[in-house]
Amino acid sequence: MAVNKVNEDLLRERARYTFNIEELTNFIDGGEEGTRNRREVEDMVIHVKELHDEVPEDYLSHKERYENAVKKGCILIDLLKEHVLRHSSFDAYKPSNMYRVLSMAKEVSPVLLHMGMFVPTIFGQASAEQQEEWLHKALMLEIIGTYAQTELGHGTFLRGLETTATYDPSTEEFVLHSPTLTSYKWWPGGLGQTANHCIVVAQLYSREKCYGVHAFLVQIRDSETHMPLPGIKVGDIGPKLGFQTANNGFLGFDHFRIPRKNMLMRNAQVLKDGRYVKSKSDKLTYGTMMLVRVMIVSDAAYELSRAATIAARYSAVRRQSMPRPGQPEPQILDYVTQQHKVFIAIATSHALRLTGGWLWDAYSSLTHDLDQGNLDQLPELHALACCLKAISSRDSNSLVEQCRMSCGGHGYMSSSNFPTIYGATAATVTYEGEYTVMLLQTARYLMKAWKEALGGIVLTPTVAYMVTYNKAKPAWVNTPEAIIQGFHAVAVGKVKEAADGIEYHQNSGKDYEDAWNAASVMLVKASECYCRAIICETFWKEIQKHSRSMSRNLAVVLQQLSELYLSYWVLERSGDFFQVRTVPLTRTKFEFVSFASPKCHCQMCTGFVAHITSVVVLAVQVSIQNLTLTFCTRKRNEFDIGSC
Numbered sequence: 001m002a003v004n005k006v007n008e009d010l011l012r013e014r015a016r017y018t019f020n021i022e023e024l025t026n027f028i029d030g031g032e033e034g035t036r037n038r039r040e041v042e043d044m045v046i047h048v049k050e051l052h053d054e055v056p057e058d059y060l061s062h063k064e065r066y067e068n069a070v071k072k073g074c075i076l077i078d079l080l081k082e083h084v085l086r087h088s089s090f091d092a093y094k095p096s097n098m099y100r101v102l103s104m105a106k107e108v109s110p111v112l113l114h115m116g117m118f119v120p121t122i123f124g125q126a127s128a129e130q131q132e133e134w135l136h137k138a139l140m141l142e143i144i145g146t147y148a149q150t151e152l153g154h155g156t157f158l159r160g161l162e163t164t165a166t167y168d169p170s171t172e173e174f175v176l177h178s179p180t181l182t183s184y185k186w187w188p189g190g191l192g193q194t195a196n197h198c199i200v201v202a203q204l205y206s207r208e209k210c211y212g213v214h215a216f217l218v219q220i221r222d223s224e225t226h227m228p229l230p231g232i233k234v235g236d237i238g239p240k241l242g243f244q245t246a247n248n249g250f251l252g253f254d255h256f257r258i259p260r261k262n263m264l265m266r267n268a269q270v271l272k273d274g275r276y277v278k279s280k281s282d283k284l285t286y287g288t289m290m291l292v293r294v295m296i297v298s299d300a301a302y303e304l305s306r307a308a309t310i311a312a313r314y315s316a317v318r319r320q321s322m323p324r325p326g327q328p329e330p331q332i333l334d335y336v337t338q339q340h341k342v343f344i345a346i347a348t349s350h351a352l353r354l355t356g357g358w359l360w361d362a363y364s365s366l367t368h369d370l371d372q373g374n375l376d377q378l379p380e381l382h383a384l385a386c387c388l389k390a391i392s393s394r395d396s397n398s399l400v401e402q403c404r405m406s407c408g409g410h411g412y413m414s415s416s417n418f419p420t421i422y423g424a425t426a427a428t429v430t431y432e433g434e435y436t437v438m439l440l441q442t443a444r445y446l447m448k449a450w451k452e453a454l455g456g457i458v459l460t461p462t463v464a465y466m467v468t469y470n471k472a473k474p475a476w477v478n479t480p481e482a483i484i485q486g487f488h489a490v491a492v493g494k495v496k497e498a499a500d501g502i503e504y505h506q507n508s509g510k511d512y513e514d515a516w517n518a519a520s521v522m523l524v525k526a527s528e529c530y531c532r533a534i535i536c537e538t539f540w541k542e543i544q545k546h547s548r549s550m551s552r553n554l555a556v557v558l559q560q561l562s563e564l565y566l567s568y569w570v571l572e573r574s575g576d577f578f579q580v581r582t583v584p585l586t587r588t589k590f591e592f593v594s595f596a597s598p599k600c601h602c603q604m605c606t607g608f609v610a611h612i613t614s615v616v617v618l619a620v621q622v623s624i625q626n627l628t629l630t631f632c633t634r635k636r637n638e639f640d641i642g643s644c
């Protein structure tokens with residue numbers, strides 16, 4: 001049998017790397033133990049022949065694809081359980097581990113929601129007694145669940161959900177009901193044919209009063225026959241852009257009764273007589289969504305790293321065109337335009353991975369605080385989780401598409417794996433909080449922070465710079481730190497512009513809701529800039545922090561990737577930097593001039609800003625472009641794709 005011979009161009013490129021590949025691998029895995037764990041699980045998986053398709057999944061029927069995905073999901077979960085039982089240190093519910101194992105199968109697993117939301121909801125929202133009853137069964141997949149929140153009529157507006165859970169004190173039961181077609185649960189992964197239980201989010205009624213949305217654990221299918229229980233209508237919602245084997249389904253209730261104890265009661269409770277005991281915060285019901293948003297940042301990075309690896313390898317082996325007559329066709333990696341497409345994908349996968357780790361640590365700290373009854377950090381973490389989920393998933397999805405396009409026709413083949421990766425990342429931009437909605441959630445937080453900044457109130461860490469920028473302007477020197485300051489200045493400027501926009505519309509007679517809506521494009525922009533500043537700063541600081549304990553050669557390359565990321569986004573957002581005004585040329589200072597704000601439209605001010613800014617920004621652009629071009633050409637000579 002012919003042995004697959006590794007392409008000579010790829011071997012030559014790999015022989016040229018300038019740093020220790022194993023060291024980079026450990027860095028990406030979060031340490032040597034992480035690499036050992038990952039390799040052990042991969043070794044378990046790679047040799048299981050049932051996980052390798054004889055026939056391309058695209059040639060299978062929907063039913064065959066689903067059955068194939070179920071089979072693979074069961075094999076992977078058994079391997080995961082075996083590994084967890086053998087290594088108590090392997091934290092199966094650290095996002096990167098759980099998702100990594102399931103994503104080793106090409107198809108999205110029908111039990112993704114069981115692992116990704118059903119189990120975490122029991123962890124996060126079930127009382128100790130309820131965890132005692134359900135957690136082990138869920139971890140051992142004796143019950144298979146999903147998370148049923150979204151309805152046909154509402155996905156974003158949770159307070160508008162129509163499914164009702166009405167408490168009947170005479171039987172100590174909740175009666176679940178879907179009063180309208182639009183109240184049918186729609187989308188939950190695994191609901192079509194896989195799950196026999198689910199977390200149902202419904203409007204809680206007791207003693208004829210509505211207490212808002214709460215979570216309930218509901219058995220929907222018979223544990224023996226797997227048939228829907230009486231009063232349950234359930235099935236598959238049909239074909240989608242991607243995620244074809246996620247088994248997304250619909251669910252309707254016809255006065256379906258569950259025991260009182262099936263309301264998740266860690267936060268709020270309903271007593272036997274129907275009395276409602278309020279939670280410390282209504283927002284704790286939303287806890288699972290925050291967890292998954294935090295997970296998505298790391299996993300968006302992972303999916304992008306897969307796409308970037310495919311594109312980098314292809315760029316090394318693909319030879320095309322003849323710039324010099326008679327010369328061999330060059331590797332497409334020699335084209336600067338190809339480097340410009342692929343290198344930013346590599347840099348971004350590192351930026352999002354490190355930011356995702358930083359966010360996971362912040363989330364872990366919050367959950368510890370919440371256990372102690374301290375909710376102080378909840379608003380900031382919600383704002384961070386919203387914007388980072390939105391931006392990371394959108395960046396990942398668009399760069400996956402860029403990687404696909406960089407591989408020409410072969411990138412369009414299913415066998416390239418780009419269509420599967422694209423379908424998974426495209427879904428992530430919408431689920432767990434739609435892109436715009438999430439940025440508007442962060443904008444709510446930023447508007448409050450801005451008001452506090454104007455009053456000189458000390459702000460939480462990620463917005464603290466608003467107070468300083470509102471008073472003293474930073475000096476501009478062309479360093480990564482100064483570029484990060486520039487992003488802070490841009491973010492403050494956009495926040496101010498949006499706040500001024502709301503005020504402007506209110507002064508023109510609109511109420512707050514209409515003024516908010518009229519300024520909402522600026523609000524989204526402000527959140528984007530706030531989030532970009534966080535990613536830029538976190539990426540740079542994490543690289544600086546880790547560089548101190550890594551070999552110089554690796555530190556140099558990672559530093560250059562973070563410089564590339566900063567440069568790329570300054571150039572991508574040069575229009576926003578144009579709005580950053582300098583004052584005396586001797587020491588250029590940032591001052592944000594909004595072209596859209598109701599003030600400073602006078603000819604003099606606008607003319608002055610345009611002239612000075614063009615001088616400064618031109619200087620900035622030239623130096624940044626040099627940095628970028630230098631990075632690409634210099635790195636091309638020695639750029640390591642060995643890690644690819």
Ligand SMILES: CCCCCCCC/C=C\CCC/C=C/C(=O)SCCNC(=O)CCNC(=O)[C@H](O)C(C)(C)COP(=O)(O)OP(=O)(O)OC[C@H]1O[C@@H](n2cnc3c(N)ncnc32)[C@H](O)[C@@H]1OP(=O)(O)O
Nearest residue numbers: 116155156159283286296299300303382424425431432433
């Ligand atoms: C390729 C990568 C693969 C990644 C794989 C990772 C693992 C995957 C695992 C599973 C796959 C996932 C499959 C998908 C599942 C789903 O989609 S589940 C359903 C998700 N649905 C949503 O996210 C709904 C989005 N909408 C909202 O969240 C709401 O808009 C809202 C944010 C709740 C706001 O709605 P509303 O208008 O009613 O309320 P507001 O007045 O705007 O806000 C109320 C106040 O509450 C605060 N708030 C809101 N949410 C939270 C929260 N989660 N935590 C804390 N606080 C919250 C908000 O700030 C307001 O507070 P304020 O009044 O003080 O400002």
Ligand SMILES: Cc1cc2nc3c(=O)[nH]c(=O)nc-3n(C[C@H](O)[C@H](O)[C@H](O)COP(=O)(O)OP(=O)(O)OC[C@H]3O[C@@H](n4cnc5c(N)ncnc54)[C@H](O)[C@@H]3O)c2cc1C
Nearest residue numbers: 147148149150154155156187188189427431432433434436
């Ligand atoms: C692949 C996939 C898997 C999913 N899995 C699950 C699951 O397992 N469980 C589950 O419960 N749900 C799941 N969902 C549903 C998902 O959570 C919702 O689709 C998502 O929350 C968006 O809600 P929506 O679909 O109602 O869109 P809408 O909220 O109707 O959004 C449509 C448009 O309206 C805009 N919009 C909405 N509200 C506002 C506002 N206040 N201000 C400005 N613009 C607004 C949005 O920006 C968007 O452009 C899944 C979805 C997908 C695509």
